[in-house]
Amino acid sequence: MWDHEIRAMVSTHALIAASMFMATVLPAVFVLSFSVYGTHLLWLYCTSGAVNAVSVVVFWLLGVTPSTKKNTLGYKLSRLFRACLYFFLSCLFFHTVIVLYGAPLIESALETFSLAVLLTSLTTMRCLCVLGPNVQAWIRVFSRHGAMSVWDTCLQITVACTLIGAWVGAFPIPLDWDRPWQVWPVSCSLGATIGYLTGLVAAPTWIHYHRKQLTYKCK
Amino acid sequence: MKGLPVLWLLLWLSAVYFVGIYVFVGGFLLVRLEVNRTSTCGDLLEPEGGSADFCRGQPRFKRAIILIIDALKIDFARFDSSKTTPRHYENKLPVLEEVVSSRPSQGRLYPFRADPPTTTMQRIKGFTTGSLPTFVDVGNNFASSAILEDNLIHQLGQTGRHVVFMGDDTWESLFPKKFFRSLPFPSFNVKDLHTVDNGILQHLYTTMVGDDWDVLVAHFLGVDHCGHRFGPDHPSMADKLTQMDGVIRSVIEHLQNDTLLVVMGDHGMTDTGDHGGESLKETDAALFLYSPTPVFAESNSQNEPNVVPQTDLVPTLALLLGIPIPYSSVGQVLLPLFQEKTAGAVAGLSQLEALWINAKQVNRFLETYSSMARDIPPQRLSQLKDEFSRLSSDYLSSLREGQSPPSQLALSLQAYLTSVRDTCRSTWARFNPVKMAAGLAILAFACLMCLVLSELSQVLIKEYSVGLKAPAALALTMGVVVAAAQLLTQGYVEGVWCLAAGAFSSELLFFWRFRRVNSFTVLKNGTKVSKYSRWLTPCRLPVAPLLIPLLRCASLLSDSYVIAEGRVVTFLVFSLVLYIPIQLNWNGLLLPPSPDPLKSAGLLPPSGLSLSTVRKECTTLLGCVGLLISTLYLSLSFHGCREEQGSCQPSSFLYPLSRMQDNQLKNLHYVLSVISLGIYTSLLRHVLCHYGNLNSSGGTVFTARWILPLLSVCLGLHWAVSATSEDSFRNLAQLIRVAQLALPRAAYCLLGLGLSLIWIDPITVFVKTRGAASSRTPAMPTPCYRASTGISPQAELHHLIPQIYQHMRRSLDDSELSGGTEAPNRLTVEAYGLGTVYSAPLLLFCGLLGMGLLLLHPEGMAASFLLLLLEMAALLHIHASSTTLCGLHGTYSGGFNVPWTPVVLWSLAATQFFHATGHLPTFPSIQWGAAFVGFPDGHTSTLLPASLVTLNTFASHILFAVGCPLLLFWPLVCEVRGISRARTCGVEGGDAVMEMRLRENPLQFSSSLLQLSARYLFIHGVQVFSSVCAAAILRRHLMVWKVFAPKLMFEVSGFFMSSVFLLFGVMLVLRVDRAVARWFKNLMPDASR
């Protein structure tokens, strides 16, 4: 059972990483003068969109997403609506946190919000996919004994890696090197992306090597 | 409790830190006193018989052009035609070689040796004053960078010469309004190679053609910036040097006969293009002198110097241009330029005359300086004096007798001048790497000692009486031994090394004893092995809270982060604050375990845990995190701006209201400040009232009730008075003046009175005896003391804490046994405010001190001080709640230990509010206005204004250091009834007794206090250590004198203030403890009677 799930996870992560790669490469074919620094926001939205789409599809196909108790259309629609609402609220939350961390409040609000969108698609989207629109469960997952499946542990690792990556990405901003990637929010979004990719690799590896110790309350 | 050991240990720790800092700074920061005297034309420097007025004679040159090419290394100027493949910087200035070889009597090229620090500003100071500028030239101009010492530009202006300047705008700040005309260009952007140079070239030739100048100074920056950007060996350096070659060429062509041309570099550069240090690559610049008329002797005489020290330019230029040598110059005239009188050319001074004038001036300076400062070794000084008097008698006697002076006199005068300069240089212009290394070592060991102390405080306090006699004795002996050794070998004692030896030996003794303590504990009790030796393993040290100070220390090593320090610290504090709830959630402590058994089957809480308590604590915690985050964000709007931060707008709260033009805005700011002050005062009073500390009639309560509001009224009035503009109330001018004087002084008096009242009578407990209650319960075996907090019924219900003190009961029992008489009627004593008996005076003290410090700040900072108070409160509550949550879940570690996270936050907050109160670690940003609060007409002494400015600058360090022990008390203050730590503390009964727990466990109390203080000192000490490291490692960095050295001085002063006031806070706690002990003593007989 373990190997099966880990294999599923590896392939999922490979798919997501491939989609991110495509999101970086494909626009360069269609859009003139596309570059990660130069047209950063475009790249950012491409990547977010790709990650969102692939995550939703893959997790739905895999059946990781918790199944609804009621199967009525109305309930499904309300869940969908809730998910969208949470997505948007999470963007606002990340935006606030970034501003509190010291990002300019008014000047580059669009850039800050784009970074918030990226962070949301890398973290919150996965929470939505794995746990459904249930904030209580999200908070519960991020505790020592909170994970209840391999996917929960994987969620913990990727989210932590993404956030730490974005946090570390803020470090080079004050340096006086005048590099293109020091412009707000390039370093942070790159940090988050690299962190996420690291998480995608690290999660299955870690789970693989700790599969003996991992015990879940109920599955 | 064992108070004195704690105090002595802390005192010793800080003393060791201070010694380390002192030793390092002694080797790094070279200090020199500025002599603020100027030479005048009336100075009788010539031998008698010379013209009375020195300046009226005919000078050798009427005009001079000084071209300074920044960082023109001597290697750039030399020409070697034999090189087939020259590097990019070689052979690019052929004009110099052409002149020197074709017209040797007109031009010469010399290596021009600068003295460290080889930074542009210090060098300009050096070759205009002729002195050896150090980083700290202690004069009266800390605020501006203008040179007040006597210098060439000043002398030229004094004798009516027109000095025209163009180029690097550093000159404009060094010599404000001294130039006849000046064309400064911005020098800040190192990446810009051409702005300054092209600006000069636009105006240079047109100015030269004109007739309205006597001395023209042009400072080119392109070569230096090219070096910083690309390094010397780069094609663009070749371009730049070729451009300079063209400039020199055309200047020589345009030169008139009465003009001297000086082309020079202010310093060299290393192979990477940097400078600042003392290697030959950095110090050896080029000096090229050229005159259209012959000035040098044809043949190379024996007087030809190999290397020209930079100071020598000053007397040479002064005598050639016919102006007095600047007062504090220690240079020596360049003899090749002073030839015997030749026909044709304008007669100058002869070599001997020039040397004589020079020697007399240097001797005069030496006498003045040695009367002011003691840093030149006295033996050396008297040697030099004797030498001069011998030479002068020789010279004067030969002159009087009309003989030609002996030939070796010139040589002896030269030797005298050289030895004076060498003496001065060895005192002022050398880093001392040995001292720096020793200081670093002592500091590193001190930090380690803090860490060990904080981990082992329990063992140290509990099992061993902390004998400080042995380290003190050892330190003293080592100091004396080193002093004696120095006396024997060198003949004089250098105090620094005695101190260093003392500190170092006591540190080593401490570590040796700590090892013994450790092994002894292991021997004595096998089970303790894991307990006390585990601290060395990394898992014991909390990673995340120590990662933040680590990042903070790393940030001190980069100039960009030091420049952005305010934001960096806020960022780090914010990260650590966010970490707290995340970590609590990770441990499963944040959310109340959900009732759904499916979700958390194994997470059932230990018994006695009520869901509502957890929920309440979580809400408090999250609310406080929110409060803290918002104060952090708001505090960003009070920051000032460094000059390096280009597009930064300093906070509008930084300016005093009297400078504000817009009346409406002024009123708005005033109202905001007064409201903040009001909230500040009422918050303090509310807290004290809430915990029942305002009921008794002691000194502290009097302070809280009357002095605190009165002080805030005083402050508000003072702001109102000082903000009124001069002309708005003309008829009240007299009154306003009196009020401006009286109000702040009244505030000082109130503050002093309040602080001393708190010190004298810190007890805030109100005792109420209930006779009726006792008569109703005569069967109760012991008297009952209630540590009540409020006097209102609700408060009583909420916080009424009945508690029977074990040791009191025991002692009472003893007395009863010995007395043998059964007391007939027992009393129930209700004591209000007993639960916060320690924290209340400390809190009040802190608040009052904060108000006093606010008085020294601009009015707008009231809001910032309110934020400071709120942040303190939020931090304390977060700490208390997380401790309680840990306690609720049974993971509490026991004792009163304060974990690392709150201590780190507390000490980083001190730095954060240093910035948020408008301060910056730069000298121009010091708020000098603080010295004139209450003293609008200035001071007579320097001590008072200096201390006022220091208090203003380090206000946040002071407040956070004094308030540090609150971290220990607050979890007890916020203790939740029913789920107390009675289990862990071994006290029976489930009632919360708040701070009375500390009295029950005096040993734990003192060990926790020691631990907390050691941790606080550790965080600050590590910051000092890393800024010391930054200064030591980066002493060649471009920014060392602009960023790192000022940062080091501010960090060191901040540490000094922090440790002094931390000791003060600890002393206050000990004072309260003694008062409480006495109070109990007085109470007991009453109760047992």
Ligand SMILES: [Zn+2]
């Ligand atoms: Zn320079």
Ligand SMILES: [Zn+2]
């Ligand atoms: Zn330079």
